[in-house]
Amino acid sequence: MKFASQLVQYDAAPGDRYRPTATPIYQTATFEQEQADRFGDFDYSRSGNPTRKVLEELMAKLEGGQRGFAFASGMAAITAVTRTLRAGDEILADSDLYGGTCRLFTRVLERSGITARYADAGELASFAAKITPPTRIIYAESPTNPLLRVLDLRALAELAHANNALLVVDNSLMSPYLQRPLELGADIVLHSATKFLCGHADVTGGIVVVNDAKLADDIAFLQNAEGNALAPFDCFLLQRGLKTLKLRVDAQQRNAQAIAEFLAADPRVDRVFYPGLARQLGSQLLQGQASGAGSVLSFTARSVEAAKAIAENAKMFQICVSFGSIHSTISLPGCMSHASVPPEIAATRELPPELVRISVGIEDSDDLIADLDQALASASCEQAEKLESPNFDVDRNFV
Amino acid sequence: MVSSHDIATLAIHGGRTLDSHASSLIFPLYQTGTFVHDAVGVDRGFSYSRVSNPTVNALESAIGALEGTPPAVCFRTGLAAESTLFFSVLKAGDHAILSKVLYGGTIRLFREILEPFGVTASFVDTSEAANVEAAIRPETRLVFVESPGNPILTLTDIAAVAEITKRHWLLLAVDNTFLTPVLQRPLELGADISVLSTTKYIDGHNATVGGSLATHNAELAERFRLIRKTLGSIQAPFEAWLTLQGIKTLPARLRLHCENAQRIAEWLEAHPAVARVYYPGLASFPQRELAQRQQRAPGGMVSFELDAPYETAIAVLNSVQLCSRAESLGGLETLITHPASTTHADLGIETRARLGISEGLIRISVGLESPADIIADLAQAFAAAGCAARAQGAANEIR
Numbered sequence: 001m002k003f004a005s006q007l008v009q010y011d012a013a014p015g016d017r018y019r020p021t022a023t024p025i026y027q028t029a030t031f032e033q034e035q036a037d038r039f040g041d042f043d044y045s046r047s048g049n050p051t052r053k054v055l056e057e058l059m060a061k062l063e064g065g066q067r068g069f070a071f072a073s074g075m076a077a078i079t080a081v082t083r084t085l086r087a088g089d090e091i092l093a094d095s096d097l098y099g100g101t102c103r104l105f106t107r108v109l110e111r112s113g114i115t116a117r118y119a120d121a122g123e124l125a126s127f128a129a130k131i132t133p134p135t136r137i138i139y140a141e142s143p144t145n146p147l148l149r150v151l152d153l154r155a156l157a158e159l160a161h162a163n164n165a166l167l168v169v170d171n172s173l174m175s176p177y178l179q180r181p182l183e184l185g186a187d188i189v190l191h192s193a194t195k196f197l198c199g200h201a202d203v204t205g206g207i208v209v210v211n212d213a214k215l216a217d218d219i220a221f222l223q224n225a226e227g228n229a230l231a232p233f234d235c236f237l238l239q240r241g242l243k244t245l246k247l248r249v250d251a252q253q254r255n256a257q258a259i260a261e262f263l264a265a266d267p268r269v270d271r272v273f274y275p276g277l278a279r280q281l282g283s284q285l286l287q288g289q290a291s292g293a294g295s296v297l298s299f300t301a302r303s304v305e306a307a308k309a310i311a312e313n314a315k316m317f318q319i320c321v322s323f324g325s326i327h328s329t330i331s332l333p334g335c336m337s338h339a340s341v342p343p344e345i346a347a348t349r350e351l352p353p354e355l356v357r358i359s360v361g362i363e364d365s366d367d368l369i370a371d372l373d374q375a376l377a378s379a380s381c382e383q384a385e386k387l388e389s390p391n392f393d394v395d396r397n398f399v
Numbered sequence: 400m401v402s403s404h405d406i407a408t409l410a411i412h413g414g415r416t417l418d419s420h421a422s423s424l425i426f427p428l429y430q431t432g433t434f435v436h437d438a439v440g441v442d443r444g445f446s447y448s449r450v451s452n453p454t455v456n457a458l459e460s461a462i463g464a465l466e467g468t469p470p471a472v473c474f475r476t477g478l479a480a481e482s483t484l485f486f487s488v489l490k491a492g493d494h495a496i497l498s499k500v501l502y503g504g505t506i507r508l509f510r511e512i513l514e515p516f517g518v519t520a521s522f523v524d525t526s527e528a529a530n531v532e533a534a535i536r537p538e539t540r541l542v543f544v545e546s547p548g549n550p551i552l553t554l555t556d557i558a559a560v561a562e563i564t565k566r567h568w569l570l571l572a573v574d575n576t577f578l579t580p581v582l583q584r585p586l587e588l589g590a591d592i593s594v595l596s597t598t599k600y601i602d603g604h605n606a607t608v609g610g611s612l613a614t615h616n617a618e619l620a621e622r623f624r625l626i627r628k629t630l631g632s633i634q635a636p637f638e639a640w641l642t643l644q645g646i647k648t649l650p651a652r653l654r655l656h657c658e659n660a661q662r663i664a665e666w667l668e669a670h671p672a673v674a675r676v677y678y679p680g681l682a683s684f685p686q687r688e689l690a691q692r693q694q695r696a697p698g699g700m701v702s703f704e705l706d707a708p709y710e711t712a713i714a715v716l717n718s719v720q721l722c723s724r725a726e727s728l729g730g731l732e733t734l735i736t737h738p739a740s741t742t743h744a745d746l747g748i749e750t751r752a753r754l755g756i757s758e759g760l761i762r763i764s765v766g767l768e769s770p771a772d773i774i775a776d777l778a779q780a781f782a783a784a785g786c787a788a789r790a791q792g793a794a795n796e797i798r
Contacts, residue, residue: 012431015421018445018453020431027640028425040422050421236430 003062003177004246010058012239013050025236026050047224051232055239059197062176062242064183065209067216069223070230070238074172074192075100077206081168081188082137083222084215087113089136094121094151095349096144098170099338105139106342118345121151122282124159131163141170142179143286145323146298146333146357147350148273150282153289157185166215172196172324177249179290182211193230195324198241199248203234248326248362252295255328255368256360262369263299268376270300270354296323298333298357301379307332307354309379316363316371323359328368330358406465406581407650413464414457414643426457428640448636450628458639459611461646462601465580466593466613472623473611473639477576477596478504479632480610482512484592487619487626488541488570491517495541496534498525498555500548500754502574503743526686528559535567544590545574546693550702550738550762551755552577552677554686557693561589570619576600576729580613581650582657582695591616599729600699602645603652607638652731655767656699662770663763663777664701672786674706674759700728702762707786709758712737714784716761721768721776728764733773736762 001009012023026049031042042048052070059068071077078101082091091105095118105116119130121140131138138160142151153169160167168188169181175196181189191197193205210216223229230238253276260274275286276293286293301307310330311319317330334353341351360368404412414426421427429452434445445451459470474480485508489495495513497505499522509520523530525544542564546555557573564571572592573585579600585593595601597609612623627633634642657680664678676683679690680697690697705712716724722735726742736742739758743751748758765773 018429018443019435019437020429020445020453021433021435022429022431024453025428025430025640026421026423026425027428028423030424032422032424034422042421042423050423050427 006058006061007245008243010054010061012054014054023051023054023236023239025232027232045232046227046229049229049232049235051235052230055230055235058239058242059176059207060209063171063189063209064176064180065189065211066213067210067220069208069219070193070235071206071208071223072228072230072234073204074190074194074206075104076228077190077192077208078104078170080219080222080226080228081190081208082109082114083226084218085109085114085136088134089114090132090134091116091137091139092127092130092135092165093118093139094127094141094144095119095345096147096149096351097139097141097341098145098172099333099340101139101170102338102342102345103340106345118349121156122149124152124155128159128163131159131165135163135165137168138165139168139170141173142181142289143173143275143282143294143296145173145296146273146338146355148275148280148282148296148298150275150286150289152285153181153184153186157187160187161185173296174290174292174294175245175249175324177246178292178294182209184289187212187215192322193238194322196245196249197324198238199245199324199326200237200241201322201325201327203237203241205230205234205238249292249295251362252326252360253292255362255365256293256295256297258365259358259360259369259372260297262372263297266376268302268380270302272299273297295360296357297360298355300352301354301356304334304353305382306379307356309382310356310372310375313378313382314371314375316368317358317375323357325359326362328359328361328363330356333357409464410461410581410649411647414461414646426454426640426643428636429453430636449631449633451624452633452636452639454636454643455634455639458634458643458646461643462595462597462611463613465646465649466586467580467584468586468593468613468615469617469620471595471611471613472620472627473597473609473634474627474632475610475634475638476608477594477598477610478508479630480594480596480612481505481574482508483623483626483630483632484572484594484612485509485513485518485541486630487622489513489518492538493541494519494521494536494539495543496521496523496525496531496539497543498545498548498553499523500526500551500553501543501545502549502576503745505543505545505574507745524553525555525560526553528556528563531560532563532567535563535569539567539569541570541572543572543574543594545576546583547577547679547698547700549577550700550736550742550760552679552684552698552700552702553755554679554689554693556689557583557585557588557590564591565589577700578694578696578698579649579653581653582698583693586613586615588693592619597642598727600649600653600656601729602642603649603730604641604645605727605730605732606645607641609634609638609642652767653696653699656729656765657696659767659770659773660697660699660701660763660765663765663773666774667701667703667777670781672706672781673703675704677702699765700762701765702760704757705759705761705786707759707784709739711784711786712759712761713740715777715780715786718780718783719776720779721772722763722780728762730764731767733766733768734764736764738762 056068166187191207274297462471573590
């Protein structure tokens with residue numbers, strides 16, 4: 001079955017006596033045992049829940065993996081994966097990483113004696129040189145957030161396996177519709193399901209899919225042991241959202257391409273980062289491992305002040321963190337989604353403060369472009385006025 | 400479920416007659432519009448959620464267990480239950496007899512919808528059963544009684560009315576919303592149909608709106624389902640699911656509602672600013688003997704008249720701090736209403752006067768807060784509205 005069919009054609013309620021078309025919401029904490037010493041398929045919703053099981057099996061299939069797991073958030077999913085490590089182990093991560101992941105690796109895992117190190121995974125030779133004997137996980141997003149750098153996932157998988165490590169890929173920006181990292185050799189793919197998988201910004205959730213039975217057992221053990229599984233009602237909403245994943249991503253991507261082309265031709269914009277633009281570094285690489293460039297893109301304004309003015313003057317782009325929903329959103333990663341990057345790490349990575357990230361929704365592309373056009377125009381005017389006040393500072397408490 | 404079980408047991412286990420395949424302790428929420436057919440014309444008992452839904456069925460079993468009947472028929476609201484009842488048994492040219500003291504929405508349903516369709520109605524004082532017999536015409540089909548009546552808790556002798564309706568081959572429906580089958584058994588007293596607004600004590604948490612009809616008459620129940628399907632007035636799965644959880648504590652809640660209501664009624668009766676208290680648990684209640692014969696307990700609703708005009712009643716309502724000014728009743732929170740300006744406002748002052756609903760009447764749905772706190776709130780509201788002081792003055796004059 002092709003991907004679009006897989007999103008819709010599955011048994012919504014395996015074994016259910018009434019054959020509903022939508023999966024029942026098992027809003028229950030516990031399950032009856034038929035016998036005192038024997039459990040059925042389910043005993044307690046932290047361990048397993050029928051609504052969650054349908055979602056987890058669907059996600060495993062969509063990512064081309066053996067088993068899927070749904071967590072209460074993307075960070076809970078990432079945390080579960082890092083729980084497979086022990087003190088002394090190391091993570092080698094690409095340097096352009098979501099701020100929350102960076103915070104987990106640096107501020108939390110280091111307390112457990114796990115070291116995270118960062119390097120540009122786009123420079124394979126120097127990245128490989130950073131691998132040490134205790135390196136157990138190579139961690140990457142591709143395309144990266146927010147600079148949309150494309151990493152060679154096949155090469156990273158080979159590198160990981162040659163060094164007895166696992167490749168973990170955060171696929172939130174692409175979704176399995178556009179990219180399936182397990183098929184490229186990754187060992188674990190994970191998602192903030194809050195983004196494209198849900199698509200409607202009404203669920204906070206995370207997904208982990210693995211391709212190895214032993215690893216699956218470990219994640220299942222951790223999901224139950226730590227109690228971070230996704231709630232039944234959220235599982236239902238996520239399944240509902242997934243049914244239109246292809247439709248949404250197709251529409252969003254079409255809009256994003258038009259907007260990227262508009263921005264690339266606009267003199268008020270400095271640089272545009274979107275691998276769907278043919279001349280972008282990484283666009284060739286992307287074509288070899290993904291079927292589209294997605295709908296998140298970023299660009300640098302002429303100054304921090306201008307970036308802030310663009311975000312505030314855009315009317316159809318809501319200022320918010322997160323991405324991937326059917327609503328267009330705009331953010332300044334430097335002071336929003338990536339403000340949690342520890343300063344010592346931030347100093348080593350390229351994150352221009354005048355960077356503006358937009359997540360393109362399913363609105364009409366003409367409307368979106370007209371809105372960005374007027375936001376850029378207002379920003380230019382404001383900037384001209386503010387040239388006389390050089391102490392203007394970005395509000396650091398933006399989120 | 401064994402119908403000989405005590406009602407406290409039935410409340411918890413009555414909805415579990417339909418077990419799901421996963422042995423979930425809590426019946427699942429079938430949030431689905433439609434069901435898959437095994438073959439053309441072959442379904443597994445469910446086809447479309449406007450017709451029936453497993454979660455709604457579970458609620459119907461639970462209410463049926465309480466009523467001592469086969470599964471009840473559940474509706475989107477209490478009024479949807481009533482309108483389905485009326486459209487099921489009345490046609491143009493037919494006549495119905497209703498209690499004079501009646502929920503305003505039922506009266507409006509007749510005046511605005513049924514009467515223009517050619518159904519006529521007589522509103523009689525059913526507290527005298529003989530009045531029912533006197534109102535019977537050749538075209539009379541249905542007698543609809545509310546006991547206790549809203550808002551002054553006028554009782555109707557259900558057994559006496561049932562004796563009349565049986566003799567004349569009429570259907571008797573009793574709105575048992577104020578007491579529920581836990582405190583009053585209309586069907587055992589001879590009624591044909593028990594009507595509930597499940598919004599009230601059945602749910603008990605002010606979280607849903609809903610209604611139900613229960614009957615021993617299988618043909619009639621089938622008719623209700625047919626008309627419900629035709630009108631599209633079925634309960635929603637999520638509302639049914641929430642109601643199912645609420646129903647489990649119904650007997651326990653009602654015990655406490657009655658205990659608190661008794662305390663508050665006694666306090667009100669002793670208060671100099673209160674002219675009259677309507678509560679079947681007071682010795683002063685005019686139909687006390689009937690209440691003791693017909694009801695298992697006096698219930699959680701208390702009405703009283705201030706020795707003060709309309710404005711003072713409004714001032715008392717505007718001064719409460721703990722009690723909430725809200726329509727509806729039967730929930731955990733104490734709600735206070737002024738029938739003349741809310742539930743019975745549509746009737747006009749003359750009709751209200753005829754029904755004994757004075758302009759200073761206040762109705763309290765006594766909640767499960769500490770009765771001392773509810774009393775303290777009423778006392779301060781009386782004082783703030785100036786009625787305590789004036790009453791004190793009046794008392795002094797008498798001395």
